Amino acid sequence: MVIDRSQVCIFIPTLNEEPTIGELISRFREQGYSDIFVMDGNSTDRTAEIAEKAGAEVVLQQSRGKGNAIIESIGYFRRPYILMLDGDMTYLPEDAEQMIEPLFSGCDHVIGNRLEFPEKGALSRLNLFGNKVINDLFRMAHGRYLADILSGYRAFTLESIRQMNLREEGFGIETEISSESIRNQQKITVVPVHYVKRPGTATKLRPFHDGAKIISTLYRLAKRSNPMFYFGMIGGVITILGALTGIYVVFEWLNDIEHLPLTILTALLIMGGIQVFMFGILSDIMLANQQELRREIQSLKNQRPPQ
Incomplete structure (x- = not known):
């Protein structure tokens, strides 16, 4: 060319x-x-x-x-x-x-x-x-x-x-x-x-x-x-931290030792991590809809006859 x-x-x-x-x-x-x-x-x-x-x-x-x-x-x-x-x-x-x-x-x-x-x-x-x-x-x-x-x-x-x-x-x-x-x-x-x-x-x-x-x-x-990757990483890290504290709480409970504050923290971390992960899924859906709308607008522009 x-x-x-x-x-x-x-x-x-x-x-x-x-x-x-x-x-x-x-x-x-x-x-x-x-x-x-x-x-x-x-x-x-x-x-x-x-x-x-x-x-x-x-x-x-x-x-x-x-x-x-x-x-x-x-x-x-x-x-x-x-x-x-x-x-x-x-x-x-x-x-x-x-x-x-x-x-x-x-x-x-x-x-x-x-x-x-x-x-x-x-x-x-x-x-x-x-x-x-x-x-x-x-x-x-x-x-x-x-x-x-x-x-x-x-x-x-x-x-x-x-x-x-x-x-x-x-x-x-x-x-x-x-x-x-x-x-x-x-x-x-x-x-x-x-x-x-x-x-x-x-x-x-x-x-x-x-x-x-x-x-x-x-x-x-x-x-x-890629909001799923961005928020998924944050949510994953928080959930893993919650899981680790949870393992410690369960291990101590099996030895007849209770950690009520740590138990509450574990629940909050796991729930918070899941919520951040779900926010990533919702953001990903919104991005996909936005991209689809952009494609439709571009398609309409391409179909418009020249002035």
């Missing part, structure tokens, strides 16, 4: 990417992409200056964090298709065409799976393990396996990214984008892309700190897209 590059905006959120940003923009321009937009997170080096000289439109970010960079940028997009990638040259411009092509075939959101072809040394064993755990947890929480939910190489239609209700300020933004895409029932395609060692700039990731934050974000977002 022939891709109309004039319909594509290359979007690059940056923070101190002086060694790589110029070459990255030049390689995209060599491929025929003229609309290159950089949202700079107030870099302390010459990133913004180099990007502007290389031919990109540069806007300085008002707040901090990658998530805020993406959220602020949505209002600047004018092209019908957006290709987003980091400015550190870990993703290759040569993979752009296969990222964009599904959009021209009716896809809403494309995720570049960097775990398919990582260059040797680009991802540590800890990174690979952490990504696998997070991807599996995402499948449990949101009901779909997307191979690499933390990928920074993504493509969207303008309509699909505007549908997303994005709030995450930092590195949790990729998880939220994946979650919102599923919640809005968008057509998602995963394509393999190359991932190379970060040249010239130090990584901004802190594996344990950021990993814990991403897992927390993943679980919190399940409240909107």
